[in-house]
Amino acid sequence: MNQTRLSQALLVAVVGAAALAGCRKDEQTHANTTGTPATTPATTPATTPAATAPATSPAPPPTGSATAGTATVTLGNAIGANNTIATPRTSFSTGDTIHASVATDASMPVRLTAKWTHLGSNQTVAEETKDVGAGAHTTDFHISKPDGWPPGRYRVEISEDGRLVNTSEFDVQ
Numbered sequence: 001m002n003q004t005r006l007s008q009a010l011l012v013a014v015v016g017a018a019a020l021a022g023c024r025k026d027e028q029t030h031a032n033t034t035g036t037p038a039t040t041p042a043t044t045p046a047t048t049p050a051a052t053a054p055a056t057s058p059a060p061p062p063t064g065s066a067t068a069g070t071a072t073v074t075l076g077n078a079i080g081a082n083n084t085i086a087t088p089r090t091s092f093s094t095g096d097t098i099h100a101s102v103a104t105d106a107s108m109p110v111r112l113t114a115k116w117t118h119l120g121s122n123q124t125v126a127e128e129t130k131d132v133g134a135g136a137h138t139t140d141f142h143i144s145k146p147d148g149w150p151p152g153r154y155r156v157e158i159s160e161d162g163r164l165v166n167t168s169e170f171d172v173q
Contacts, residue, residue: 070104070165070166071102071103071104071112071158071160071165071166072102072103072104072166073100073101073102073103073156073158073166073168074088074100074101074103075088075089075090075098075099075100075101075156075168075170076088076089076098076099076101077089077092077093077096077097077098077099078099079099079101079140079142082138083101083138083139083140084101084138085099085101089170090168090169090170090171091170091171091172091173092149092170092171092172092173093172093173094148094149094150094151094172094173095148095149096144096149096172097142097143097144098116098142098143098144098149098154098170098172099140099141099142100114100140100141100142100156100158100168101138101139101140102114102138102139102140102141102158102166103136103137103138104132104136104137104138104139104160105135105136105137106132106134106135106160107134108134109131109132109133109134110131110132110160110161111129111130111131111132111160111161111162112129112130112131112132112139112141112158112159112160113127113128113129113130113158113159113162114126114127114128114129114141114156114157114158115127115156115157115159116143116154116155116156117154117155117156117157118149118150118152118153118154119152119153119154119155119169120150120152120153121150121152125143125145125154126143128141141156141158149172150172151171151172151173152171152172153169153170153171154169154170154171154172155167155168155169155170156168156170
């Protein structure tokens with residue numbers, strides 16, 4: 001009779017521990033998909049070794065965005081039909097048209113912005129925004145100045161939906 005009660009108590013403890021472990025896993029998964037930190041409820045030590053909950057791996061951290069959040073930028077003074085740079089450069093002449101070929105691969109449509117800055121004067125010389133569809137795309141941003149660019153160091157910053165994803169610097173001589 002005592003063995004039956006002990007077996008039943010042990011069975012209840014094991015089932016309870018498994019249920020708690022399942023609840024804890026659901027809480028971690030739910031918390032991580034909503035972007036809030038997962039919390040583990042406080043538990044009291046088990047009275048029997050069989051009542052110890054099995055170890056579980058934490059859920060992966062949230063990705064934060066459905067887009068890739070990266071952009072590859074290639075600079076040059078000439079662009080091909082598919083918006084790619086044939087000869088990449090980081091140094092330009094004062095009369096060049098300067099192209100930034102931006103390769104993205106996003107899971108949903110994004111808005112790309114190119115902000116061109118002359119570092120010597122810390123002035124924005126141009127800013128342009130383009131909407132890009134989902135999937136792999138190469139987008140051209142370019143600047144030109146008929147009377148020539150002042151010599152110096154420049155930067156182009158590429159943002160995706162308002163988040164900076166790439167910065168490239170170049171010289172005009």
